[in-house]
Amino acid sequence: MTTSGRPRTTAEPTRLTLLDSLFPGTDETSALARATDWARTPLGDPSAWSSELSAAIRTVMPASIPMLLWWGPQLVQVYNDAYRPICGVKHPRSMGQPAAECWPEAWAELGPRVGRVVGLGESDHEQALLLFLERYGYVEETYWRYSFSPVRSMDGEVLGVFVATTEVTATEVERYRLAAVHELAVVSTAAIRSAEDLVHRVEPVLARDRRAVPFAALYLPDPGGDLVRAAAHGIVDGSRALPERVPSGAAHPVADAARARGPRSVHTIDGELVAEPSPLGALVPTDVVHVPLCSPDGPLEGVLSVGLNPYRPDDRPYETFVTLLARQLTALLTDVRAAEHERSRAENLEVALRTNRTIGMAVGVLMASRRLSDEDAFRLLRDASSTANRKLRDVAEDVVHTGRLPH
Incomplete structure (x- = not known):
């Protein structure tokens, strides 16, 4: 008898023992898998699971690297605790969910790849596959190293797919951002006669990879102290956000950055500027960061205004990248003015x-x-x-x- 007086059926201890066996870990994801009502998923009651499915789960759950199992015609998901952070806000409903339902934003890319694994029994892998995922409330540019391997029955039928994956987004994004900084670092000022000439030289460098710099404008001070837009890329209409001239005393973010000569400032440009769509997709950048170009004890050389990638968060690495761009431009402008x-x-x-x-x-x-x-x-x-x-x-x-x- 149970404590409530209800007789315990013989199936209950069997089911509990089976789930404990399949998902034995003390981590959050194993606990979630034990608590999941699998009978309400396409996999059905665990007591009816095949030996191949049970063996595959026992391979996935204790792994220390992120692993995922897609099983059956609907590719139902079972994953381990190392994979859990990958799901973002999709967890915990992603456990036991069909893959195409969990990842609709990426299935146009993933579906054909998985289809070849299931249909042809061939493995598939990539070192840095670009996927646009919605894990934290926005469409995110992500990169993945993964391997898809078929799980076969005794007679060779493909029953599911093993997925071993590692997110390499930070590495890939840092790679192309540092490439942009390096391009500026190797600019020679030997033949450049003025700050205006330099700006026209470096703007194509900034525009070379618009993943790093979707749009930008470079302002230089004129003799009267006003800021003049000397060069720009990725802008259809600068309008109020990035006008051709900003008076020194104006209540404008560009002038504010010049006066503050301190940390960068970010503002949203919805309705104030028409920018070109991101090269990654249809989203148009809507945020711009303004950074004064000056050394701690030197004169103001200008202001750099950079459009932010709408597919990446404005986090600490992004701040570091923009700071490096500004420092490199400041050094170039200082060299040119000294030579002048x-x-x-x-x-x-x-x-x-x-x-x-x-x-x-x-x-x-x-x-x-x-x-x-x-x-x-x-x-x-x-x-x-x-x-x-x-x-x-x-x-x-x-x-x-x-x-x-x-x-």
Whole structure:
């Protein structure tokens, strides 16, 4: 008798013993599998399960790597605890659910692959398969290393599919993001004459892989302090979000970033900008991050505005990536402005020396021909060379201040 007074049937201890045997673990997923009403799934009551299904489950459940079993015509799911995080919010209803019902957003890609395993009995594998999954309330770009293997009966019929899988999303996303940073790192500034030239040089680099940078705009300060959009990609209409000019005192996110000169700021651009769809799919980016381009103790070089990938979360790795882009662009702009200053110093010195030599020769000729008195010659030399001397003084003061001669 049970504690409630109801007689215990002979089938109950058998069923409990069978479930304990099939799902013996103390982890959350094993407990869920023991509590699942399998009779309400296409697999039916566990007491009627075939020996092949029971053996397959005993292989999957204790594995330390993520493993999944798809069984029968509807490919009903049974998975272990290492696989549970992969399901996201689909867990726990994903246990005992047909695969196509659990993963409808990816079944156009997965269905044919699994169909070949079941229909032809051939294994299938990939190192980094791109799948768009909805596990956390949004469509997510994910990458997977997996192996699909047929599970056969004694007579060779394919009864199910073993799935061993590892998510490699972080590795793949980091790979293409770092590739974008590396492309900027190898840009040479040797032949670049101005910040404007540099911006036009680096924008195609940013646009090369729009998974990393779906759209972007680079702003440079003009002499009056306003921010001018010097280059952009992935934008159909910048409108209010990324206009061609942002006054320095405007209440605008680009101007705010320039004034703050601190951490990046993110804002949503719905209705303020028309961006090109993501190269990954139909979604259009709706968030942009603004980062000031400046070193801690240096002048503002510009502002970088980057559209965020709508298929990836704006998390810490994403923040690190955007920061690396900004640092690399700041370094390039600083190098170009330093070279521009060096050229200006050298040109000033050359002009001043050439002018003084010319004036000195002219005055000497006039004095030699007695067409000028000594007093008039010195006055003329002083007045005529004042502009050149100012340039010489500027160069001299710069040399004293920096300790460097112009090249």
